[in-house]
Each structure stands twice: as structure tokens, then as C-alpha cells.
Amino acid sequence: MPELPEVETVRLQLRQKVRGKTIACVEVFHPKTVAHDRAIGRKLKGLTIADIDRVGKLLIVSFQDSAHHLLAHLKMTGQFLYVDKGKVSGGGHTLSPIDTTLPSKHTRVAFHLEGGSTLYFNDMRLFGYTKLASPREVEEARAAFGPEPISDTFDVEAFVRGAKKRRTPIKAILLDQSFIAGLGNIYVDEALFRAGVRPTSLGTSLSLPRLRLVAVAARDVLSESIAVGGTTFQHFADTGGEKGNFSDYLRVFGKQNTPCAVCGTNIVKIRCAGRGTHYCPKCQKP
DNA sequence: AATTATGTTGCGGT
DNA sequence: AACCGCAACATAAT
Numbered sequence: 529m530p531e532l533p534e535v536e537t538v539r540l541q542l543r544q545k546v547r548g549k550t551i552a553c554v555e556v557f558h559p560k561t562v563a564h565d566r567a568i569g570r571k572l573k574g575l576t577i578a579d580i581d582r583v584g585k586l587l588i589v590s591f592q593d594s595a596h597h598l599l600a601h602l603k604m605t606g607q608f609l610y611v612d613k614g615k616v617s618g619g620g621h622t623l624s625p626i627d628t629t630l631p632s633k634h635t636r637v638a639f640h641l642e643g644g645s646t647l648y649f650n651d652m653r654l655f656g657y658t659k660l661a662s663p664r665e666v667e668e669a670r671a672a673f674g675p676e677p678i679s680d681t682f683d684v685e686a687f688v689r690g691a692k693k694r695r696t697p698i699k700a701i702l703l704d705q706s707f708i709a710g711l712g713n714i715y716v717d718e719a720l721f722r723a724g725v726r727p728t729s730l731g732t733s734l735s736l737p738r739l740r741l742v743a744v745a746a747r748d749v750l751s752e753s754i755a756v757g758g759t760t761f762q763h764f765a766d767t768g769g770e771k772g773n774f775s776d777y778l779r780v781f782g783k784q785n786t787p788c789a790v791c792g793t794n795i796v797k798i799r800c801a802g803r804g805t806h807y808c809p810k811c812q813k814p
Numbered sequence: 815a816a817t818t819a820t821g822t823t824g825c826g827g828t
Numbered sequence: 829a830a831c832c833g834c835a836a837c838a839t840a841a842t
Contacts, residue, residue, distance in 0.1 A: 700832090
């Protein structure tokens with residue numbers, strides 16, 4: 529579920545809600561979610577959260593007076609839910625995708641904060657994790673990511689040159705986090721629709737101008753989604769349990785067998801790069 | 815009731 | 829090295 533816009537939404541909210549707060553104790557409900565670190569509670573207790581950073585879909589929590597960081601990846605179904613003295617902060621949640629009372633069946637870790645609030649990490653499918661990392665490990669993690677399309681320093685021409693060399697579907701190229709960071713299955717399909725490019729087209733087969741269109745579409749779709757709190761397709765909820773509004777703007781993802789908003793041709797769904805893939809056969813050219 | 819699908823990524827194989 | 833397919837896991841839909 530969570531791709532760059534959803535993780536960024538969570539990051540901005542966590543920044544507001546937990547920055548400056550001190551960890552009172554950590555409750556581990558599932559050891560896999562803390563990378564089987566049995567001492568994580570002892571290590572985190574007393575640390576004050578300095579800031580929340582992000583690279584690609586990875587969250588990086590820093591602490592005052594400590595060189596260590598907490599890395600957190602939501603993978604498919606992870607959620608950070610912030611509860612201030614018994615109430616999920618969003619309030620109006622009509623939460624089908626999230627659990628209404630916390631901790632719940634899917635709560636894997638609870639970070640109890642001084643002052644009585646709690647940050648819950650829920651994760652149905654157990655792919656997500658939180659783990660303590662040394663400065664060196666944080667640097668290694670950062671180095672594994674390619675540039676982000678929303679970065680001020682994103683180099684469209686470098687993207688175009690790199691993609692042009694790869695004899696693999698453009699969809700696979702866009703999903704490669706070490707080449708370009710932040711896109712997942714939803715935003716790749718949406719960006720390729722905007723660019724008018726068929727997901728199955730090989731990088732080597734696309735013209736430089738069409739690859740430029742892809743880069744610009746990727747940047748636009750991510751920034752527009754961030755502006756409305758991300759996309760909820762199935763599981764995403766922000767730290768208050770609220771859904772993301774970009775779901776209303778999806779043009780192809782999940783729209784198979786419905787008419788394209790631009791030309792009326794039915795959107796089709798195929799398998800590409802091992803993933804369910806949606807596109808308009810008329811608007812998107814090979 | 816069994817099979818298939820699911821938004822991520824890392825692994826092992828070609 | 830670049831690329832492909834699958835496994836990790838739980839749940840909902842068919």
C-alpha cells in the first residue's frame with residue numbers, strides 16, 4: 529500500500545505529533561516487527577524524538593543525544609497510529625481498513641510516550657518492520673535509494689539516459705527503488721497513463737522525449753497525491769486512521785473494465801513486471 | 815472449500 | 829550485471 533506520498537503523509541503527521549516526545553516504554557507484540565531485537569525497549573527508553581526523516585518509502589527517526597536511529601518500513605500493510613490518551617487523534621474515522629480500538633489484533637509494537645500518548649505500529653501481513661540502526665547502517669540504507677522524482681535536484685536527463693539503456697519494461701524500471709525512489713504499483717500505472725506510455729514498453733524502445741514525459745508525470749503524480757494525503761486503495765490509513773483522498777483521482781489503477789476518462793476505451797488489466805498492471809490501450813502507446 | 819489476488823522488496827536462479 | 833520469478837504473510841474475494 530504505502531508508496532512515497534503515503535509515507536510522506538505519515539512523516540509529516542508524526543513530525544507534528546511525536547517530535548520532542550520521550551519514549552517511556554516499548555511493548556512488543558510480535559518480535560518480527562522489531563527485527564527480533566529483544567533489547568529494543570531498553571535501548572529506546574528515555575530517548576526523545578528529534579525528527580522524522582524519509583528516503584523513498586523508508587522512515588528514519590532520529591533522537592536527541594543519540595547517534596542511533598529507528599528505521600521503519602510499512603511495506604504492504606503497515607500503519608502508524610497515534611493515540612492521545614485513549615483516542616485515535618483523527619476522530620471521525622470511518623475506518624474499514626483500520627482497527628478502531630488499540631491495541632488491536634494487528635498491533636505489532638506500541639511505543640508509549642511520556643505524557644500518556646502512544647504510537648502504535650499495526651501491520652496485518654507482518655512484512656513491515658521497525659529496527660534500530662547505527663549511523664553507518666542509516667547511511668547504507670540511504671545509499672540504496674535512487675533519486676526521488678519530487679526532489680528539487682531530480683535530474684530528468686539522468687533518468688532518461690539511464691532508462692534508455694535498460695532492456696526491461698518501463699514499469700519495472702519505475703518500480704526499481706535503486707534507480708528511482710518512491711513509486712510503487714499504483715503510481716507507476718498512474719504516471720504511465722499520464723505520459724501516454726504502455727507499461728510493457730522496454731526502456732530501450734522509448735524515445736528520449738517520451739521518457740522525459742514519464743519522468744515529469746512521475747513527479748507530478750507524486751506531488752499531487754502528497755497534497756491530498758495520499759491514496760487509500762485497501763489498507764492505507766494515516767496516523768489518525770484517516771484515508772487518503774488521492775483515490776478519487778486515480779485514472780487507471782483498479783479501473784479495469786471501466787471506460788477511460790479521456791477516450792472511453794475500456795481500461796485493461798494485465799500482468800507486467802510481476803504485478804497487476806492497468807492501462808488504456810488507446811491512450812497509452814507501445 | 816480451495817484457489818487466487820493483494821499496494822513491497824530481497825533473494826536465488828538464469 | 830541485468831533481469832525474472834518467487835517467497836515472506838494474512839486476509840478477502842471468487
